[in-house]
Amino acid sequence: MSDVNKKFDSKKDQLSGKAKEVEGKVTGDRAREAQGKTQSLMGKAKDKLADAEETVKGVVDEAKDKMKKKSDD
Incomplete structure (x- = not known):
């Protein structure tokens, strides 16, 4: 995997994780929030x-x- 792909993959995980974390906070789903933080x-x-x-x-x-x-030489 190229460096650019690795960086993209890591940013994708960070963004997706943050979305899950926010979703968990909004819905009160602590498991989803924890899953998002982990991701x-x-x-x-x-x-x-x-x-x-x-x-x-x-x-x-x-x-x-x-x-x-x-x-x-």
Whole structure:
């Protein structure tokens, strides 16, 4: 899954979760509210994971470039 798709998926979960949370609050359905909070938190976690993956990929790519440059010298 591409970085853009991961970000989209995480934002979708956050938005859907927030909607469920509000629905639960309005209807007094605590289970639905909790489900929404959980989904929203999962979306936030996915977002943080995607950020971490991007950071790690950047560090690995940079290290590869340095190794290649040293071997070319």
